[in-house]
Amino acid sequence: MWTKVRGLGLMLIGRRFSSHKTQSRKTLVDIHKLYGNKTPILMVTSYDYITGKYAASAGVDINLIGDSLAMTCLGYEDTNQLPFEEFLYHVKAVERGDKQSFIVADLPFGTYEASPEKALETSVQLIKEGRIQAVKLEGGHPSMISNISKIIDSGIPVMGHVGLTPQRHNVLGGFKLQGTDTNRALQIYEECVLLQKAGCFAIVLECIPNRLAEYITSKLSIPTIGIGAGPHCSGQVLVMADLLGMLDDESHPPAKFVKKYASFSSEAVKAIQQYRSDLKGVFPQEDIHGYKMKRDALLEFKRQVDDRS
Numbered sequence: 569m570w571t572k573v574r575g576l577g578l579m580l581i582g583r584r585f586s587s588h589k590t591q592s593r594k595t596l597v598d599i600h601k602l603y604g605n606k607t608p609i610l611m612v613t614s615y616d617y618i619t620g621k622y623a624a625s626a627g628v629d630i631n632l633i634g635d636s637l638a639m640t641c642l643g644y645e646d647t648n649q650l651p652f653e654e655f656l657y658h659v660k661a662v663e664r665g666d667k668q669s670f671i672v673a674d675l676p677f678g679t680y681e682a683s684p685e686k687a688l689e690t691s692v693q694l695i696k697e698g699r700i701q702a703v704k705l706e707g708g709h710p711s712m713i714s715n716i717s718k719i720i721d722s723g724i725p726v727m728g729h730v731g732l733t734p735q736r737h738n739v740l741g742g743f744k745l746q747g748t749d750t751n752r753a754l755q756i757y758e759e760c761v762l763l764q765k766a767g768c769f770a771i772v773l774e775c776i777p778n779r780l781a782e783y784i785t786s787k788l789s790i791p792t793i794g795i796g797a798g799p800h801c802s803g804q805v806l807v808m809a810d811l812l813g814m815l816d817d818e819s820h821p822p823a824k825f826v827k828k829y830a831s832f833s834s835e836a837v838k839a840i841q842q843y844r845s846d847l848k849g850v851f852p853q854e855d856i857h858g859y860k861m862k863r864d865a866l867l868e869f870k871r872q873v874d875d876r877s
């Protein structure tokens with residue numbers, strides 16, 4: 569009892585004098601501040617409650633529920649096969665795990681291209697049911713800009729995405745570096761200008777040469793978030809499965825731009841194999857992991873069972 573009261577007292581003192589308030593969710597204002605201060609913006613992708621919690625605990629700035637989860641988490645061949653309902657299920661789980669980051673969700677292939685109304689409808693559903701803060705969609709050609717404007721005009725922040733846009737891999741000829749020739753570089757630059765004019769709060773630059781990304785970043789007044797776009801973007805994004813080494817998949821070797829900071833996959837397999845070998849007498853231990861029963865109760869139980877036969 570005394571220790572409980574003392575614990576409560578310490579807790580109250582701790583609250584009163586601690587400089588750490590309960591962390592509230594980051595907003596667009598925080599993202600703009602980082603950009604203004606030239607502090608690199610940290611973005612990762614998350615999949616579910618667990619990975620959402622990892623991102624929140626690490627204090628990332630932007631947590632993206634990327635449609636790449638189709639491949640890394642669900643085993644689809646590409647992102648275009650991802651059903652919207654399956655995506656939404658993951659969006660909801662991430663949000664339950666992360667109450668700290670600014671959360672952005674991709675608009676999956678087929679859920680926003682057809683019209684401004686369709687793009688808005690999908691975005692509203694993600695905001696309402698997924699409880700997230702912003703959406704990201706691929707492409708910045710003029711027809712896509714009208715879809716983006718409709719979403720932004722309705723009060724939903726939009727992140728652009730240019731360069732290697734994986735949903736368009738069939739017209740891009742695969743997951744290939746973009747913008748190496750003058751015309752394609754100009755096209756990517758023009759898309760960025762249009763996206764900024766439409767009111768996007770940031771743009772992902774994926775798989776383009778370092779110098780092109782650097783130049784685009786210097787020309788824009790909104791942050792660029794790079795993946796395979798060199799060190800001169802306003803921020804960086806990596807896919808969680810790539811940075812944690814969650815997948816050892818020979819059929820999908822990591823891209824050149826990936827840096828692997830952990831080896832979850834091999835650690836997991838090792839741990840499960842250790843568990844198997846422990847079953848030969850090491851785990852579980854009677855005292856540490858087991859539960860006791862009063863001797864009398866056990867004897868009486870056995871007696872009653874024996875009486876039945």
Ligand SMILES: Nc1nc(=O)c2c([nH]1)NC[C@@H]1CN(c3ccc(C(=O)N[C@@H](CCC(=O)O)C(=O)O)cc3)CN21
Binds near residue numbers: 647734807810822
């Ligand atoms: N795990 C994962 N990480 C990603 O970053 C990612 C996905 N999945 N799935 C959706 C897209 C696809 N992405 C990819 C996939 C492969 C390369 C890749 O291998 N690129 C070549 C470029 C060289 C060339 O132009 O041929 C490379 O060698 O890096 C790039 C982006 C990025 N996205």
Ligand SMILES: CC(C)C(=O)C(=O)O
Binds near residue numbers: 806
């Ligand atoms: C790689 C990022 C930008 C993305 O779009 C995704 O993970 O789906």
Ligand SMILES: [Mg+2]
Binds near residue numbers: 634635636674
């Ligand atoms: Mg994506």
